[in-house]
Amino acid sequence: MIKLNVNGQAREVDVDPATPILWVVRENLEMTGTKFGCGIAMCGACTVHLDGKPVRSCSTPISRAEGKAITTIEGIAEDDGTLSKVQQAWIEAQVPQCGYCQSGQIMSATALLQKDPNPSDEQIDAAMAGNVCRCGMYGRIRTAIKSAAGNTQAAKEEA
Amino acid sequence: MGKWSRRAFIGAGVVAGGALVVGIAVRPGNPTDELKPLLAKGDGEELINAWVKVDANNKVTAIVPHAEMGQGAHSVLAQMLADEMDVDWEAVDILEAPAIPAYVGADLGREFIAPTLEVPKVLEPTVQGAFLSLANMMDLQITGGSFSIRGSGQRGMRTAGAAAREMLVAAAAEKWNVPAAEITTSNSILTHKSSGKSATYGEFAAAAATQDLPVKPRRKKVEEFTLMGKPMPRKDIPSKVNGTAGFGIDAQVEGMKYAAVKAAPVVGATVEKIDASKAKTMPGVLQILNMGDFVAVVADGYWQAQKALGTIEATYSEAEGQNLDQGDVFARYAKALDEVGSDGGDVETDEGDAIGTFAEASKKVTAEYKVPFLAHATMEPMNCTASVKDGRCDLWMGTQSPLGTRRDVAKALGLDEDNVSLQNAYLGGGFGRRASSDVPVMAARIAKATGYPVKMIWSREEDTAQDLYRPSATSRFEAGLDDKGKLVSWNNVHTHLFDPQEAPQVPHYAIANHLIRKVDVPMHLRFGPWRSVDHSQQAWFIESFIDEIAVEAGKDPLELRRELLARSPRHLAVLNKAAEMSNWGSAMPRGHGRGIAFVPSFGSVVAQVAEVDMTGTKPRVTKVYCCADVGFAMNPDGVAAQMESAIVYGLTAALYGEISIKDGAVQQSNFHDYEMLRINEMPDVEVTLINGDHERLGGAGEPGLPPLAPAVTNAVFAATGKRVRELPLSKHSFA
Ligand code: FES
Ligand code: FES
Numbered sequence: 001m002i003k004l005n006v007n008g009q010a011r012e013v014d015v016d017p018a019t020p021i022l023w024v025v026r027e028n029l030e031m032t033g034t035k036f037g038c039g040i041a042m043c044g045a046c047t048v049h050l051d052g053k054p055v056r057s058c059s060t061p062i063s064r065a066e067g068k069a070i071t072t073i074e075g076i077a078e079d080d081g082t083l084s085k086v087q088q089a090w091i092e093a094q095v096p097q098c099g100y101c102q103s104g105q106i107m108s109a110t111a112l113l114q115k116d117p118n119p120s121d122e123q124i125d126a127a128m129a130g131n132v133c134r135c136g137m138y139g140r141i142r143t144a145i146k147s148a149a150g151n152t153q154a155a156k157e158e159a
Numbered sequence: 160m161g162k163w164s165r166r167a168f169i170g171a172g173v174v175a176g177g178a179l180v181v182g183i184a185v186r187p188g189n190p191t192d193e194l195k196p197l198l199a200k201g202d203g204e205e206l207i208n209a210w211v212k213v214d215a216n217n218k219v220t221a222i223v224p225h226a227e228m229g230q231g232a233h234s235v236l237a238q239m240l241a242d243e244m245d246v247d248w249e250a251v252d253i254l255e256a257p258a259i260p261a262y263v264g265a266d267l268g269r270e271f272i273a274p275t276l277e278v279p280k281v282l283e284p285t286v287q288g289a290f291l292s293l294a295n296m297m298d299l300q301i302t303g304g305s306f307s308i309r310g311s312g313q314r315g316m317r318t319a320g321a322a323a324r325e326m327l328v329a330a331a332a333e334k335w336n337v338p339a340a341e342i343t344t345s346n347s348i349l350t351h352k353s354s355g356k357s358a359t360y361g362e363f364a365a366a367a368a369t370q371d372l373p374v375k376p377r378r379k380k381v382e383e384f385t386l387m388g389k390p391m392p393r394k395d396i397p398s399k400v401n402g403t404a405g406f407g408i409d410a411q412v413e414g415m416k417y418a419a420v421k422a423a424p425v426v427g428a429t430v431e432k433i434d435a436s437k438a439k440t441m442p443g444v445l446q447i448l449n450m451g452d453f454v455a456v457v458a459d460g461y462w463q464a465q466k467a468l469g470t471i472e473a474t475y476s477e478a479e480g481q482n483l484d485q486g487d488v489f490a491r492y493a494k495a496l497d498e499v500g501s502d503g504g505d506v507e508t509d510e511g512d513a514i515g516t517f518a519e520a521s522k523k524v525t526a527e528y529k530v531p532f533l534a535h536a537t538m539e540p541m542n543c544t545a546s547v548k549d550g551r552c553d554l555w556m557g558t559q560s561p562l563g564t565r566r567d568v569a570k571a572l573g574l575d576e577d578n579v580s581l582q583n584a585y586l587g588g589g590f591g592r593r594a595s596s597d598v599p600v601m602a603a604r605i606a607k608a609t610g611y612p613v614k615m616i617w618s619r620e621e622d623t624a625q626d627l628y629r630p631s632a633t634s635r636f637e638a639g640l641d642d643k644g645k646l647v648s649w650n651n652v653h654t655h656l657f658d659p660q661e662a663p664q665v666p667h668y669a670i671a672n673h674l675i676r677k678v679d680v681p682m683h684l685r686f687g688p689w690r691s692v693d694h695s696q697q698a699w700f701i702e703s704f705i706d707e708i709a710v711e712a713g714k715d716p717l718e719l720r721r722e723l724l725a726r727s728p729r730h731l732a733v734l735n736k737a738a739e740m741s742n743w744g745s746a747m748p749r750g751h752g753r754g755i756a757f758v759p760s761f762g763s764v765v766a767q768v769a770e771v772d773m774t775g776t777k778p779r780v781t782k783v784y785c786c787a788d789v790g791f792a793m794n795p796d797g798v799a800a801q802m803e804s805a806i807v808y809g810l811t812a813a814l815y816g817e818i819s820i821k822d823g824a825v826q827q828s829n830f831h832d833y834e835m836l837r838i839n840e841m842p843d844v845e846v847t848l849i850n851g852d853h854e855r856l857g858g859a860g861e862p863g864l865p866p867l868a869p870a871v872t873n874a875v876f877a878a879t880g881k882r883v884r885e886l887p888l889s890k891h892s893f894a
Contacts, residue, residue, distance in 0.1 A: 015460075016442060023462040027417070032409035033402020035587070037538055038619040039465075042830035045538060073402035087400045094392060094796055097804055098229030099399030100406060100538040100587030125839035132830065134538040134588050135229050136807025137800070138841035 002062055006031075007075025017063035021055070022046045024062045025072055033073035033103045037132070044131030047104040048072045054111040056130075073103035076110055086110045089148035097135035105131050109145050118149050211240055211319050213327070217347055217361030219244070220252045221316065226559050227255070227395055228586035228593065229804075230860045231797040234393040236316045239793060242386035243320030243379060245344040246360065253394055255583055321376035323367070330366035331358060381791070381853050388850075390796030395585070407584045410544040410555035410614060416445060418605050418615040419464035421473070422453035422625050424824035426683050428478035430454055438467040447471070448608050455605050461616055480683030481823040488682070488820060489529060492633040492654045495678045501637065504652050504676035511672030516648035520639025524711045527636075528700045529885040532818040533629035533689060534833060539587020540622040543602035546612035547572065552579045552603050553612075557586035559594040567596035568603045590808070591688035595627055620828040627687025628818055630656035634700040644712045646723065649673040653700065657686035660693055666701050667730065667759050668723035683823065690808055691861040694760045695868075699886065702756040702869030707882065716873060717743055717755055729788060729851045730757070730764055736847055737766035737786040750774035751781075752878025756869035763789040763857030767806070769842075769870035773878040778888050780810060780842045780871055785863065787846065791853035798859045799846040805863030806844055811836040813868040814888050834889075 004011045006029060013028045025034050025048070034057060037045030041056040048057045049071040050064070076084045083091070086109050096102045105128070112119055112127040119127065124145055133141065212220040221237040233253045241251050324344055331349045332339035335356050343350050350357040381388070398404040423430055433454055435447045443463035448455040454473055458464035502514060517523065543556040552572055558564050561581050569576040586593050602615040617625070632654045639648035649670045655677040666673075689695060709719040717738050724730045734757050738744075747753060750773050757766040770782040785802050792798040815834040819826050827833040872883040879893060 016463075019460070019462055023460055027460050030411065031402070032405075032411075035406075035538075036408065036461075036540065036616070038830050040619070040829055040831070043538075043619075043835075077401060083401065090400045091392065091396055094396060094800065096229070096396050096399035097231075097800060098538060098586060098588045099395070099404050102399050103402050106400060128838045130837075132538070132835045132837065134536060134808075134835065136804040136811075136836070138807065138836075138838040139803055139844050140800070141838060142841070 002066060004062070004065055004070060005068070006070045007072060008069070013062070015062060018061045021048060021057035021060050021062050021065055021070065025057065025070070031072055031074050035100055035103055037101070037104070041130075042132075043101070043104075044108060045101050045104040047107040047131065049107060049111060052111065052114060054108050071107075073107060076106070084110065085148045086113065086144070089144040092147060093140045093144040095137050095140040095144050097137055101131060101133045101135070105133065105141055109141070109148070112145070113149055119145065211244070211316075211323050213323065213360050213364045213367075215361050215364050217247075217359045218250055218252060219246045219347065219360070220254050222254050223316070225255070226557065226561070226583055226586055226589070226593075228557070228559065228589035230801060231393050231395075231794065233395060234391070235794050235797060237394065238386045238389075238391050240316040240320040242384055243317045244324045245346070245385075246320075247347040248386060248391065250347060251394075317378050318376055321378045322373045325373045325376050326367040326370045327360050327363050329370040330363040331356075333370075334363070334366065387793050388791065388795065391794055393794075393797065405584050406539055406587045407544070407555065407557035408539055408542045408587070408614075408616060410582075410584065412544055412546060412555065412612045412614070415544060415546075415612040415614050416457050416459060416609070417461040417464050418455050418457045418602070418613045419461065419468040420453050420455045420601065420605075420615060420617065421468055421471075421621060423473075423475045423478070424624065425475065425478045425481045425822070426685055427480055428475040430473050431476050432474045434472040435467075435470075437470040441467040441470070443467075446609055448605065450601075450604060450608070453601065455608075455615070457605065457609055457613060461614070465618060478683070478823060483683065483823045484821055485819040485826075488631060489633060491680055491682075492529075492631075495654060495680045496633060496635055496652060499652060499676065499678050501650060501652075502674070502676075504678045505655075506674070506676050508673060508675040510674075513648045513650045513672040513674035516641075516672045517637055517639040517650060520648055521642040522640040522644070522711060524638045524640070524704075524708050525636060526704055526707055526882075526884060527633060528703055529633045530631055530696050530699060531816065531886060532631045532684070532820075533695075533812055533816045534623050534626040534818050534827070535588075535590045535592035535629075535687075535689060536623065536626075536830075536833060536835065537586075537588030537590060537592050540619055541592070541598045541617040542615060543599040544612065544614040545599065545602040545606035547603060547607040548610065550574065550578055552606070554579070554581040554599050554603065555584065556581070556599055556602075557584045557589075557593060558596075558599070559586065559589045559591075560596065563594075564596040564599050568599050571600045572603055572607055590690040591692070592627065595687050597627070597685075619830070623818075623827050623829060623833050624825040626818075626825075627685045629689030629695060630682075630686050630693075632656070632696045634696070636700070636704045638704065638708050640708070640712055644714070646670055646708055646712070646719070647672060649675075651700075652676040652678065653697070654678055654680045656680060656682055657693075666705070666723075667727070668705070668720070669726060670723065684820070684825075690805065691760060691864040694758065694861070694865040695809075695812070698756070698758040698760070698865030699868045699872070702758065702866065703872060703882075703884070706754070706869070706873045706876065710876075715744070720755070720757055724757075730759065732849060732851065733757070733764045733786050733788050734766045736849060737768050737784055740784040740786060740845060740847060741768035741770070741782075743768065747878075750878055752874040752876070754870045754873025754875070754877055756866035756873060758862070758865040760862045760865055761858030762855065763787060763859065763862040764851070765802070765862045765866050767863075767866040767870045769867070769874045771871060771874040771878055773875065773893055776894060778814065778871070778875055778893060779840070780814075780874075782843045783810075783845070783867070783870070785844065785846045785866075786849065787859075787863065788849040788851040788857070789859050789862070790856040791850045792848045792859075793856070795848055798848055801859040802846045802863035803844050805861065806867050807836055807841070809864040809867030810842070810871065813871050813886060814840075816887050817890070 035045040037043035039058045041059040046058040051068045221240045223236045225232045227233045328342045347360045443459040444467045446457040456464045456468040546553045565579045569579045606613045634653035637650040641647045706716045709716040765787045768784040772779040
């Protein structure tokens with residue numbers, strides 16, 4: 001049995017410790033918001049957070065998650081269900097088309113803004129270049145990140 | 160448009176729970192004598208259906224016969240319906256018309272949508288036909304070809320909405336005993352001002368269903384639109400930011416296991432022998448299947464299945480295509496083109512005397528262009544979940560062609576179509592790939608072999624190497640200019656591998672003498688429609704060659720296009736707008752260049768100007784200006800998003816896209832060798848929309864793609880003087 005903490009909840013799974021986090025989350029825990037795109041850390045569709053840092057879950061064994069907090073797209077809204085700033089910015093900019101890459105995009109963007117609340121264009125490019133959007137919504141992703149960053153900043157100033 | 164044709168009908172009735180249902184059909188076939196007086200004369204013969212349901216609790220459900228693959232079709236169709244009907248947008252739900260057996264058989268179809276539907280006897284046969292034609296439409300008119308909004312939306316959803324509204328008004332007028340003309344509607348509420356009466360649509364849903372059917376429901380004029388033409392937020396988006404949107408790959412079926420597959424690398428080969436001694440012993444592995452054309456491993460988990468599959472050694476039979484290498488592909492094209500020369504091949508268009516005028520031309524321009532095979536690489540790899548038992552097959556997936564899939568799966572399993580059902584989900588990208596049924600057929604065969612439900616997922620490697628590719632092609636041109644520098648002769652011959660041909664073979668430019676021909680070149684690979692179909696090749700050929708002609712004629716590329724479009728004001732407006740947006744003609748820094756391209760397709764007109772920076776080691780597209788006329792943009796933000804999307808899809812192909820063949824097999828496997836454009840290479844994109852003709856809507860998903868590649872390569876020429884005649888750009892060195 002492997003003990004996990006997923007989105008703040010204690011979970012246990014009985015799997016080969018080499019199993020990628022992606023498949024444990026999707027199949028054993030039946031949380032399908034995290035997506036499979038390439039399986040070789042080249043597209044970012046499977047991005048989740050381990051202790052707040054973005055990782056490609058298709059290429060990270062579940063053994064690496066022991067003792068750490070896994071956060072998936074299902075776990076980034078507020079406890080009362082209010083969408084996170086990033087999610088709200090995504091809706092405002094109408095970012096998703098097919099939507100398949102967007103869980104991963106949002107997880108990468110969330111990690112970026114946690115690290116750099118006001119990222120420069122270069123920082124956005126660097127943090128997001130691992131996430132492919134085949135529908136090509138990169139322009140809107142940039143817009144949404146900037147607007148979420150603005151919100152983060154405004155929120156900070158208010159506090 | 161908007162007139163009832165003699166073959167159109169509207170049906171309505173009350174269904175269980177006091178809900179009103181309205182449907183529209185325009186179908187081939189002659190109406191009965193009783194029906195004739197209800198119908199006006201007209202000419203439309205398209206198959207259109209749209210259905211709306213108004214519940215007693217005031218909820219409105221728009222039933223849309225199209226798949227949602229990111230193009231926003233569900234939402235826009237609902238927007239069109241809701242506007243005509245004056246319903247509260249917030250209270251509108253969207254339901255995709257399902258491809259279940261019950262929906263296809265006319266009698267059973269009614270059971271699904273309207274179990275207690277009562278229609279006047281005179282309409283009975285037509286109602287039956289309507290359900291049938293809906294089924295046919297979903298089959299033939301798959302989501303693609305940018306059809307959904309201009310077809311189903313304009314003809315179907317709007318009319319259904321208008322009809323439903325008129326019936327609700329009529330019901331209220333009767334009950335309140337006031338003239339219908341005095342009743343106003345807005346936000347799902349009926350109001351009679353002078354008497355102070357008002358009621359929700361829901362309250363009159365049942366009574367509305369007993370009203371006479373409107374023969375010609377009045378559709379709104381553009382000035383009256385409240386939702387159409389507005390950038391309404393899409394209804395599917397909230398579920399796409401919190402992980403709850405259901406894609407095919409997310410299907411959860413009781414007792415389901417997972418399958419990983421590997422097909423014979425060369426199409427046409429079969430799996431002769433497999434050594435699965437290692438795989439058999441691996442944890443979680445349930446079954447190893449040699450299906451003839453592919454190998455499948457079924458396991459408790461997908462990763463287990465995929466890992467075990469990787470250990471299997473397979474030997475394959477000989478196949479016809481096994482000796483083909485990439486160089487042979489273009490050599491084959493060259494040979495075929497050489498054979499037909501300047502006048503042979505299948506003539507597609509022949510106007511004037513292209514050959515004669517070319518012979519006498521003062522200036523002659525010739526060129527040859529090549530484009531490679533391309534994969535679709537939808538973000539969601541191909542997958543399908545299937546269960547086959549007790550003579551039935553159930554499928555869960557995302558498809559552009561639900562009924563085509565049912566038909567093909569039924570055929571493959573030897574089942575009656577009525578015994579195959581399909582639950583369609585959101586598509587993680589379609590681009591034409593999900594219009595074919597090769598994937599569900601495989602899943603169904605596996606499920607039949609196992610006896611339990613199986614979710615089959617293709618690895619990205621399989622997705623890349625077993626695609627239905629965009630054909631590669633070679634195209635040759637000869638053009639002649641007269642002594643005044645006027646383009647008088649155009650002779651083009653291109654290779655052809657795959658139908659349907661969508662692109663107009665005649666350039667939309669006014670060229671007096673032109674001859675267009677094609678040559679079929681057989682090839683063992685499998686092909687399929689790819690975003691914008693053959694416009695993706697033809698537009699690059701034509702728009703590159705026009706640019707070359709301009710250079711030879713000593714004209715500015717924009718000027719030449721203007722001359723050739725002088726008699727097409729709508730085209731000219733789009734071209735000029737794109738040029739103006741880009742400040743065409745203004746100076747650019749050294750090593751930078753600007754290129755233009757103009758392509759009408761799928762009923763829309765798009766011009767783009769690309770700016771490139773060639774000072775680095777590889778081309779960098781810094782800016783794309785796009786002007787599009789899609790007739791009338793029902794959701795302008797949605798149309799802009801489609802243009803942005805098509806620009807990136809086109810740019811990915813122009814910069815990197817290449818599927819190559821070695822020993823008959825595809826060489827690329829994943830995103831490391833089939834590269835995608837990423838955010839750090841994303842140009843600034845500016846889109847301007849022109850509403851050129853609100854009665855004739857064009858497509859939005861595809862027309863933004865064709866001009867992109869030529870605009871970029873024309874810009875590369877402007878910056879470097881180097882003419883690119885073969886894509887992708889990554890093949891060329893600009894150092
Ligand atoms: S699926 Fe993990 S990076 Fe692509
Ligand atoms: S929205 Fe479709 S891949 Fe990004």
